[in-house]
Amino acid sequence: MSAATRAWLAFPAVGAGIVHLALALAAPLPFAAILALFGFVEFFWGVVTFAGQRVPVPRIALGVALVPTIAWGLSVALGIAPALSLVAMAGACALELIVVVTLARHLREATAAPRTGVASVVAAVVVVAAIAGGSLAVASDYVKLPGTPPQHGH
Numbered sequence: 001m002s003a004a005t006r007a008w009l010a011f012p013a014v015g016a017g018i019v020h021l022a023l024a025l026a027a028p029l030p031f032a033a034i035l036a037l038f039g040f041v042e043f044f045w046g047v048v049t050f051a052g053q054r055v056p057v058p059r060i061a062l063g064v065a066l067v068p069t070i071a072w073g074l075s076v077a078l079g080i081a082p083a084l085s086l087v088a089m090a091g092a093c094a095l096e097l098i099v100v101v102t103l104a105r106h107l108r109e110a111t112a113a114p115r116t117g118v119a120s121v122v123a124a125v126v127v128v129a130a131i132a133g134g135s136l137a138v139a140s141d142y143v144k145l146p147g148t149p150p151q152h153g154h
Contacts, residue, residue, distance in 0.1 A: 001054060001055055001106060005102065005106065006049050006050060006052070006054075006055060007050060008098075008102055009046070009049050009055060009099055009102050009103065010046040010047070010049040010050035011046065011050070012046075012095035012096070012098040012099050013042050013043070013045050013046030013049065013065075013095070013096075013099050014042070014043055014046035014047065014050075015046075015092075015095045016039075016042045016068075016092045016095040016096050016099070017038075017039045017040065017041070017042030017043030017044075017045075017046060018039070018043065019039075019088050019089075019091060019092040019095070020035045020036070020038050020039030020042060020068065020092055021035070021036060021039035021040070021043065022039075022088070023035050023039075023085065023088055023089065023092075024036040024039060034071075038064075038067070038068050041064065042065075042096075045061060055103070055106070058103055058106065058107055059107065061099070061103060062100060062103045062104060062107065065096045065099045065100045065103070066096070066100055068092070068093070068096060069093040069096050069097065072089050072093060073093075
């Protein structure tokens, strides 16, 4: 893999790690521990990817990069998300999706299997789901803010 592609993977991973570590400082304890764990893993993986000659554990990294995005989307959809910065979490998820798409493309090109278009459909579904989930999260944030009294007749 070229140095440019490794940098394309490393910088978003480091950025997502920093965002998760920063959010861990303000999160309730169970969420803080999870955010800190993912933040350290993302940050360390990004540094090793940037400094090394190859991407460490690309298939595992692909799966791990999706976990925080899926978990955040589910917690927002279920209404159990802690009062974290919506913009910061959406930014971290966008950075993680950059890593996921780049890794998936690299892994696809590394295999000798003929191209079928299935991976493109899966990638498109993941991106559309992330955008839709983020849009719903933004909409729900504007509709009812925590601590805001209900508005009757407005």
